[in-house]
Amino acid sequence: MAGFVGADVDELRAFAKLVDTASRQLDDTTNGLSAALASTRWLGPDGSEFTSHWNSQYKPGLTRASGSLHGLVTILVKNADEQQTTSSDTGGGAGNGGTGKGSSDGTTSGDLGGKSVDDLEDLSSDELRDLAEKFSKDPDAAHDWWESLTPAEQARLIKNAPELVGGLDGVPALDRVAANANIAGDQIEKNDTRIKEIEQKLAEPWRYALSAITGPGDIQALNDELKDLKNENKYLQEAVDGDVQLYTYDRDADRIVEMIGNPETATQQLTWIPGTATDMNSFYTHGVQGLPDYVAGAVPGTVAFVMKDGTYPQWDLSHPPSDTSLAHDLGVTQAQFQSGLEASGFESMPNTAVGHSAGLAILTASESAGAHYTNVVSLSGIGMAGGWEPQQGTGYYDYTTGGDAILAARGVNGLLPSDIEFGGSILDPSVTLSFERAGFPLTPSEENGFSVLDPGIGWKTPTLFDPLLKQSIDNHSLIASTNTSHEVKDGLIDLLSGNKPAGS
Template sequence: MPTLTELLAADPGAWLRRSRSWDALADRLAARADDLGRAGTAALPGRWAGADADRAREQQDALRSRLVAGSAVATRAGDVLGRHAGEVLAAQRRIVVAALAVHPLLDVDLGSGTVSVPSVVRGAATALPAGVAATAGLLMVESLRFGAAVRAALADAARSDAVATAALHALRPAPGGAPAVAPAGVGAARAWWTGLPDGERDRLTRTRPELVGGTDGIPPAARDRANRIRLDAERSRLRAHADRLRLLGDDRGAARAEADLAGLAAVHHRLAAGDALLLDLAGGTGNGQVVLAVGDPERAAHVVTHVPGTGAGWASAGEDLRRIDATRDAARAAGPDGEVAAVLWTGYRTPADLMAATDPREAGRAAADLRRFQEGLRSGHDGPVHLTAVGHSYGSLVLGRAAGPGIAVDDVVFVGSPGVGAGKAGELGVPDGRVWATTAANDPIRLAPGPELFGTSRGFGPTGSVHGADPAGPGFGATVFESAPGPLGRSLHDDPATPTDESEWASAHSAYWDPGTPALHTIGRIVAGTARG
């Protein structure tokens, strides 16, 4: 157990900095693994064939698996250190609060953890008939109270230290081998998990929740158990992080942490309400990632994946969950004979603002992950399933980049899109008539400049979306459906400020899921399989 002096001298910020370093390493390793697994960017020529080519591809797959394993270990190390930092900071605050609560007539020595009577108070007490006894009684009560708080804080810190040490030791490679890692590929990961003994599955869930919770192919119920562990750890870390930033005077940083904490609280409450599974949760850089299913994605007849756009992440989780609940309700109303599951898939590092959203690279990086997730929904389903994917704003670009021959989607829906990275609906790998699009009349996304703005004097054109052809425009080939015009908010022309998706300026960009709107009604029919293109 640490001493009081050691606890008060500890620097939780150092652990937080190490946690961020591990998170950054995890992101770099995951990006390298994605590069090796993404079609068209692999290190090996696509047309190379023969025994040497097969061996080279096996080695490439093995390297990718090692990178994935290393990323998982780094993520877990960051989680452990971040949680430990939060718990030590909470123990320190407990002692400070207890010291401040001691009666002002008494002195507190934080070096020794003792409470004493100052000489001036002792002298005054001797001049009163009952002064000495009253002072002695006060000293005894406050010493007991403060001592109990110190012992409890030291025990909390020691417990956190033991748990963190054990968790970090568990991440070390076993003698003669590496930590457990799921094989690449959705089907292979499911077979690997199914073949593990029950005890090993339980051990990995407790000690490697990022591996179990973040691997497509592992059954949703198992991922949910692991990700609830991650959720508790992140909430604890964020509380401590926000408190420390407040103490340091960084109110803006504390507000950001508190916004993320409020979003994770919304996730927690939605899980507590029942009929929901947490399929992934990740922090690191960016806005935070969360994948949550409402309903049972392995047994529902209809499953919809909602891909949000700019600014989405932990802080926006409450609003994003409202949208998938609204989508599910609309689908159940449109097709009451079939059960529906709705998935919020914020499974990528979303752009922070509209300026960042002009860069298509994050969508390109996210596309392989979305394809893999959809493949897991199809292959892990108990019987036939109708799959719909809805991309909103920048999320429509992610969906467009992921779409193509072989994608596990039956209907593709683009909402308020800045372009989807494709020129025609026929490029998206879904049957004719199963590509849908809508953009509200007052949605400022209509004013997003297209590539022709920078190449000619034509300015804004009818298909001038920043990421290519407008899927709701003429000639793309999608079935365009009606949206309410949406609120105007501040004038699009009077306010030149660059907004985020949720600002008043862009209020029409977010109104598609408002109750009673025609867009929500149609999306519900598409998800339920009752709409006709």
């Protein structure tokens, strides 16, 4: 035990936490500089030379330094655990051997719902997810339980019960990210197995003509699945490598939340709720994270959460963007997400929330469910449900492009088709339409408390190759992309910087 016998356990753990924070800050600095360099138009030989040096020397050096610091954290925690064990065996020693506290329901260290750490490690993935859902209803108690564990116990659960840790509200963000990185690694292996199956079938289609592949349509479906799986694996590998931080990842439940930035050094939060047709592949291809990543990187101290905490509205009758009940349910989940984040020890700080398209309905539904934001921003948002009211102390802003496709859906509230059923015979067919009340009657207008701002994106004189309808659809997507206008980018950066956007 030479080298740490008699050491103060609390001091070792405090130093480990300090080194861990330094490692993560170094990662943030590296990522921030990479993003800034990528978005800066630095032309000429000097720019090319620096970019080359950055990619080949500077960035790898910073990454190695961060890795060394992370390795030191592991050593410090190991030494603290060994010192704690030695102190317990001898009945003495310096420093506190543990908190000794239990959760609010009387459970003790390592005990969640009557299950010890050993018990939890033996549960199946589905059982762990069920526990996470159950105990997320009381995130404060879940946080107390997590903090009652030793670092070694926490590390065991992150590795061996990641579905619990990665989905349990109240667990600190970085611990959830570590757990979900393990889940991502497991999913890569499962996807690889399926990829090999598909590639074998595509290589020898005649062998499967009577089963899996019966025609060109099936071959195309397999090609599409193969492409999606490869996109998914590429993204999940980024999570395993630490380049992507998954705060939530539950593939089967259609849930994914990506965190951008360091929550331990953050001074403000950006909540990003994308719009209609957002799915898991939208994240795998980095289709929805570009603009929040850019904006968060432009304002130091920002941590962003890009949301898809459930199945989002789609362009179909089962989950249409006008579905008020779907928006309500996702809004309740969004409010629970925020409560869980705050219970995990995430300090109260300014929170700018952005909703694109149907995302605005989800965002404002979360307000009705109890969430509070410093600023609410509509990017061509569809609107708000009846009964919604602006909250005192919250700033409301709307950017909607000229001739935007969303304008046709704003203010609509009535009986809309919800299902279609075909029946009868070939000679006497029948079609039955089901209707339900849907739509969002309140628009993001000055009448409802919003400052309506110039988006810097209008429409041009229609041509044969660029008709007005195409422009209106393209602009609706453009406003929430990295290619959006300077007016939108600058406005969001102003809000994160504590200022009001131009024109408000």
